[in-house]
Amino acid sequence: MNSIQNRIEAFSKLGDFLSQFSTKGIEKKEDIPFNELFFDGFKHQIKLAQENNSWFTKDNILNSLESWSNSLNYNNLNNFTNSVNLNIINPKTVAIVMAGNIPLVGFHDFLSVLISGHSVLVKQSSSDKHLLPFLAKYLEYTEESFKGKITFIEDKLTNFDAVIATGSNNTARYFEYYFKEKPNIIRKNRNSVAVITGKETIEDFEKLSDDIFQYFGLGCRSVSKLYVPKDYDFELFFNGMYNKKEIINNAKYANNYDYNKAVYLMSEFDLLENGFLMIKEDESYSSPIATIFYEYFDNEIDLKIKLHEDREKIQCVVAKGFLENEIAFGQTQHPKLTDYADGVNTLEFLSKL
Structure with a gap:
């Protein structure tokens, strides 16, 4: 029986893997599982992501990877999963329609679906299609039970039980109509x-x-x-x-x-x-x-x-001493795992499917 602890450990190992790719530079470390298989390949994916989208500079990609590496440690993941009762008996398939405005912008949804025990069906943005499939492969090597639970799709979404979709205010109206029969989280411009x-x-x-x-x-x-x-x-x-x-x-x-x-x-x-x-x-x-x-x-x-x-x-x-839930200067790009987009608790949504 695969437990949530195994899933936490897998994402924590992914955090260790990502710690080799930071704004200070890319440096191969000892003791990272499956590094021989994945390190050089991921360096190549970073290069492809840069070539595919000129907003994805090396520095911006590394900034995102460093931020995720800091978030994906055992304590953070443990607190994150403990914040909601994730006793999921019947796992479902959750489709995620991702935006592509910044590198790995859909990763939080991807993490939330998998760590809660559901299967994920990912439709990526063409602007950000290189990094996540590679990291998904790393997770499958680290935790066998993820195999068969992660699917990337380019065509129309079919065979899913719930959906999390992010887009502009215009596409959100389309999503709301298109996905109205399914439990959903639809995110708009903010x-x-x-x-x-x-x-x-x-x-x-x-x-x-x-x-x-x-x-x-x-x-x-x-x-x-x-x-x-x-x-x-x-x-x-x-x-x-x-x-x-x-x-x-x-x-x-x-x-x-x-x-x-x-x-x-x-x-x-x-x-x-x-x-x-x-x-x-x-x-x-x-x-x-x-x-x-x-x-x-x-x-x-x-x-x-x-x-x-x-x-x-x-x-x-x-702000600085203006509102109760303000963010300090310089901190907007370092959200905690519980800083949900749009203030909608994704884990709670997933726990009730």
């Missing part, structure tokens, strides 16, 4: 915001630059909008962003910067910019690449009410 009160230090803004620029701002945990007090002076903010100036050397980012700047200038919008980031006053949450939107607020209570009312559109609120 963005993250930062509340600036004027008490921040240069260090806070340097940390905030990670929340803004990591993954080129393409993740739902990336900050795309600032709330600032009336007549706020952005000088300190721009000083904090300066340590990310090298981002403009990425051709794809630079093209987006030039294009969006030209559009704004032709429309005669008021812009502040520093050569690699533009900020524009705008009520929307979702800003284009190389742009951050900002909005002024008059008093904190009104802003708290607004953020609460718009919580369906917001993934993280970054």
Whole structure:
């Protein structure tokens, strides 16, 4: 009888395997199971992922792998699975439709389905198709019972009992219609915001630059909008962003910067910019690449009410002593396993199938 402990140990070993691939570099370690079979092959998959999607720079891929390596340790996984009663008698097949905006963006759903004892049917995004199948093979070598429980599919999804699907607000409407007969979690667009009160230090803004620029701002945990007090002076903010100036050397980012700047200038919008980031006053949450939107607020209570009312559109609120469940500056891209996307507890959903 395969137990949840075996599954925890398998993912913990995957965490050890991934620890060889970090932002400090790629370095083969001793004592990693099946390393002879998988180490060089995974290096090759990283290279293929970069070639397939120019937003997936080596640094961004390694950042994601390092983050997952830190999460996938025995204690974290144990606490994660203990947070819900996972006594699943009749395992089901759960389909996952994955997004492709940042490397391994669908991994949390994949982990949740497998660790809870269900089988997984994965439909990947064409933008992020190289890393996960390889890691799935590693898991099958580490834990025999995973064999036959992981299927990757390119065509239409068939023969599944429940579904977790992530997409844009438009595709979400399609998913809601298409999957309405099955238990489902449908995820839409979300963005993250930062509340600036004027008490921040240069260090806070340097940390905030990670929340803004990591993954080129393409993740739902990336900050795309600032709330600032009336007549706020952005000088300190721009000083904090300066340590990310090298981002403009990425051709794809630079093209987006030039294009969006030209559009704004032709429309005669008021812009502040520093050569690699533009900020524009705008009520929307979702800003284009190389742009951050900002909005002024008059008093904190009104802003708290607004953020609460718009919580369906917001993934993280970054702040310093403003809200109870705020995220600290520099921490949006380091979620805990229990920081569920959209605040929907995936494990609980899976435990009730």
